[in-house]
Amino acid sequence: MLRVAVPNKGALAQPASLMLSEAGYRQRNEQRDLTVYDSANNVEFFFLRPKDIAIYVGSGELDLGITGRDLALDSGAPVAERLSLGFGGSTFRYAAPVGQDWTVADLHGKRLATSYPKLVRADLERRGIEATVIRLDGAVEISIQLGVADAIADVVGSGRTLRQHSLAAFGDPICTSEAVLIEQRDSADSPAKAQLAARLQGVVYAQNYLMLDYDCPRVLLEQAIAITPGVESPTVAPLADPEWVAVRAMVPRADANQIMDQLAALGAKAVLASDIRFCRL
Numbered sequence: 659m660l661r662v663a664v665p666n667k668g669a670l671a672q673p674a675s676l677m678l679s680e681a682g683y684r685q686r687n688e689q690r691d692l693t694v695y696d697s698a699n700n701v702e703f704f705f706l707r708p709k710d711i712a713i714y715v716g717s718g719e720l721d722l723g724i725t726g727r728d729l730a731l732d733s734g735a736p737v738a739e740r741l742s743l744g745f746g747g748s749t750f751r752y753a754a755p756v757g758q759d760w761t762v763a764d765l766h767g768k769r770l771a772t773s774y775p776k777l778v779r780a781d782l783e784r785r786g787i788e789a790t791v792i793r794l795d796g797a798v799e800i801s802i803q804l805g806v807a808d809a810i811a812d813v814v815g816s817g818r819t820l821r822q823h824s825l826a827a828f829g830d831p832i833c834t835s836e837a838v839l840i841e842q843r844d845s846a847d848s849p850a851k852a853q854l855a856a857r858l859q860g861v862v863y864a865q866n867y868l869m870l871d872y873d874c875p876r877v878l879l880e881q882a883i884a885i886t887p888g889v890e891s892p893t894v895a896p897l898a899d900p901e902w903v904a905v906r907a908m909v910p911r912a913d914a915n916q917i918m919d920q921l922a923a924l925g926a927k928a929v930l931a932s933d934i935r936f937c938r939l
């Protein structure tokens with residue numbers, strides 16, 4: 659049986675469960691359930707604090723886990739990323755009160771509050787900066803106002819929390835994070851692990867790609883294929899009119915409108931984009 663850790667609360671919990679449901683796995687009905695056994699797929703899911711997931715996976719007790727890259731790094735646990743999942747995107751940054759215009763070097767000798775002390779200490783060490791790291795559990799943005807720190811290092815999503823507390827980020831991001839599927843570092847692969855990873859990869863592709871269908875004059879086919887090369891190669895099917903063909907290819911969702919403009923300008927007709935629900939590439 660495969661044992662998989664899923665965040666039980668916070669920013670990653672709902673999208674992680676949704677992605678697993680899309681991939682065909684049973685998820686919990688009750689917020690308070692800590693485990694769910696999916697008998698059809700022989701997988702047991704453990705709903706754990708996002709911060710703890712890398713520790714369970716790193717110890718080898720659980721085979722796979724979904725967590726944030728920043729949390730996995732901060733845990734110091736021996737885990738490796740198997741797959742980027744494309745949600746829960748954030749940066750991890752230093753911040754100080756607006757108007758102080760700090761650089762990272764100014765942190766020397768200062769008090770720095772964070773809930774990610776290992777990640778921060780490693781970054782300071784890399785830069786040769788000595789600062790006092792104060793570990794807080796959350797709501798780190800308030801710590802300067804309350805007098806326990808001079809600056810912070812924290813997760814920035816929309817940036818709203820920093821603005822609300824009159825803080826400004828400075829320096830390059832310490833880490834660019836998103837939700838990732840992790841496994842124990844150097845652990846052996848298994849068909850069960852590979853299958854769950856492949857299913858999640860299918861959902862990620864389905865979210866990142868669209869299916870494009872269009873009619874194209876046969877003489878323009880080569881140019882059209884250059885615009886929509888597809889993943890392997892596009893499907894080209896004959897139409898009743900021998901001068902025309904139908905083309906079908908996957909395109910990155912982010913580029914879809916630009917590609918449709920290019921096809922229309924080339925002379926393609928009836929360019930249709932449709933969502934992909936699941937896929938295996």
Ligand SMILES: Nc1ncnc2c1ncn2[C@@H]1O[C@H](COP(=O)(O)OP(=O)(O)OP(=O)(O)O)[C@@H](O)[C@H]1O
Nearest residue numbers: 668669670708709726729746747748796813815835
């Ligand atoms: N506002 C946000 N936008 C995007 N991702 C976020 C945001 N806040 C947190 N994350 C990501 O979610 C993960 C942390 O989850 P979260 O903060 O919800 O859990 P937690 O801090 O362990 O729980 P809690 O905050 O309740 O103590 C990190 O990987 C982080 O990058």
Ligand SMILES: O=P(O)(O)OC[C@H]1O[C@H](OP(=O)(O)OP(=O)(O)O)[C@H](O)[C@@H]1O
Nearest residue numbers: 796797798812813814815816817818819
């Ligand atoms: O840039 P924003 O979109 O405003 O998001 C960033 C905030 O979200 C997280 O807090 P969370 O809700 O996890 O609370 P916490 O501080 O208690 O962990 C993070 O620690 C920031 O405080």
Ligand SMILES: [Mg+2]
Nearest residue numbers: 668796797813
């Ligand atoms: Mg948090």
